[in-house]
Amino acid sequence: QVQLAESGGGLVQAGGSLRLSCAASGRTISTYPMAWFRQAPGTEREFVAAINWSGGSTYYADSVQGRFTISRDNANNMVYLQMNSLKSEDTAAYYCATNSQRWGTAAKSLYQYDAWGQGTQVTVSS
Secondary structure, X not given: OXXXXXXXXXXXXXXXXXXXXXXXXXXXXXXXXXEEEEEOOOOOOEEEEEEXXXXXXXXXXXXXXXXXXXXXXXXXXXXXXXXOOOOHHHXXXXXXXXXXXXXXXXXXXXXXXXXXXXXXXEEEEO
């Protein structure tokens, strides 16, 4: 059973950057898709970005396309989310996710993921 732990959140001014990290333990993530979701208070958890097992395919929500970059380091069981040009509407708790579909595609629906981290808070001040 995989455990995920996010880090790197914090308070940043609008226009700034943050890099989130997701450390996996318990099993390798090298053959599984990974994703980032976010949830602001009073809203549903929403898709941010996803990456397939090899890192060769990435997918982004329209709201972050061109500003955020998802990447992975399979050798170290890590996934990252580089966030640039941050906006106040990016304020949310950010969650790392994976599933047990080995060689599976990187999905955009949260229902395709069954392992989640505890989240890391990102607050963007305007």
